[in-house]
Amino acid sequence: MDIEKVRSRFIKHFDGKTGNVYMSPGRINLIGEHTDYNGGFVFPGAVDKGIMAEIRPNDTNTIQLYSIDLKDRVEFDIDDPEGPKASWARYVYGVAKEMKALGVDVKGFNAAFYGDVPLGAGMSSSAALESCFAFAINDLFGDNKVAKWDLVLAGQATEHKYIGVNCGIMDQFASVFGQEGKLMRLDCRSREFAYFPFNPEGYKLVLINSKVKHELAGSPYNDRRNSCENVVKQIAAKHPENKYETLRDCTWEELEEVKAIVGEEDYNRAHFVLGEKDRVLAVCDALEKGDYETVGKKMFETHEGLSKEYEVSCEELDFLNYIARVNGVTGSRIMGGGFGGCTINLVKDDIYNKFIADAKVKFAAKYGHEPEVYPVVISQGSHKVC
Template structure:
């Protein structure tokens, strides 16, 4: 992000004064899909694209907001019981309300913000917004006494209560806790986490956005969650002496024991989840040894499982994965819930240019539009810039 650009817009819209500048990143998830609601692990990292905001207290009870990207201005009172109707302004309103719940005496302020997280690419621009605003509120009104976890949970609560999105905590967690050159293994059950080195000197991490989002009949995510719950119930009945809270508690031989007691569809989906749990742990070990070939192999296995067992891929994503294999890309898989969106690719530098040009040309030839390409670097989490 361009600091001078954000500052110039702030000065223009708020009487020539300046404030403090804050930045929060978007995120990627290297591996660990559909594991969060199964009590498993995710493996995100903050990236070098995000949301930047300039903020200055104004001594009133009014919050004056300017979205640089939207070219839109919204004002509301700190104690407004309803808040603004404009969706982007409700992220600011929600964080203010959640900080007040934490006992912070939030006053009025001026804020201008912009972002370079591509919308709809699965890099969590909304979590970057919440984390950025939380970082600013903590610095300006709470003397930085609000914990990082409280900022994460305030962001999640903002999504739930003021935006209407029932999200988990991975996106906000990655944006707040990210560190340069490190990915994080987050235990979705206990919230324990650990940093792992990610500095592939001879590889580039790149997202390729299919720009496809399929509208499916019914509730595909709920269906898959229900499949997992069905298998957990079968496990609990088959092994009455063991407590099964989620699929996280199951071992492969236990799943095999109930194969004939659940539907084929439910079994396949549970089989993917258990395999994904092991793949996340394998990637952690591989990164500690600088073994990016194993990391890439696990990514391909995850894509195969998401496509064939969990059935959340689509033709376009499978084609991007196929092109990666044909080009000798180290690793490639669907990133996110599926049914469209991006693949995340770990590409050795010696094949990068050929892979990108070939993927763009062949995808456009087949589907009539070019995919979008976003190289990313694992970077620092939310922080005050100046």
């Protein structure tokens, strides 16, 4: 990211003095979809694209913000119970309020920021924004006394209370806890996590954005969640001696016991979730051995399950996955909730250029527009740049 870009705008729009520069990344999720609300594992990592902000306390109670991307300026009092109306500024307002609730003596500050996280690519620009300001406020006003997990939860609470999005914790977690060259297995139930090496020499990681609008919210999402909960309910009825909370607690044998009761659709959806739980653990083992071929195989299996069993793919994403297969890509799958967005692809260096060119030409010929291509590198989480 461009430090001079944020610094020049900060100097221009404020008092000519400089402040501290902070950066928080967006994220990818290598594998582990629709596992969060089923008590399972996700496997994210921070990337080399995110939000960068220059911030300086201004000795008042007023927060003054300038969005470089939107060319918009907003200011508000930290104690204003309503906060700003501009949706982008409410992220910063919410984070400031949540950090204050954690005991940080948040005062007014000036800030200019910009981002290079592609919008609509499922890389969580909003979580990067929240994490950047939470980290900065903790550094400037809290003497770094607030724990990283509390920074994560402050970002999540901002989404819930001030934006109206009932998100999970993966996005903020990846942005705050990310490490260069490492992915993280996060247990969505216990919040326990572990780092795994991701240094795929001879491979590139690239997202290909179909530019199809993501529309998982509402009924499609709820239907799938209800399917999973119904299967758990039926398994629990057969085994009252055990405590079942989510599909995480269920076995393959128990799923087969209720197949006739729950019906084909619910069975297929639960079958995907149990398979995805196993695939995440298999990828962990493979990465510790440096076995990227197995990682890629599991990615393809996840796509097949999301497409055929969980039914959250779309024609365009299946086509991008097909192009990856015929080009000999090591691994490819839908990244995110589905019904649009990106595929994430693990590609050997020697076929990378041909694959990207083929994907652009064939996709454009079929759908009338080229997909967008975003190479990513697993990078450091929230940090002070200077």
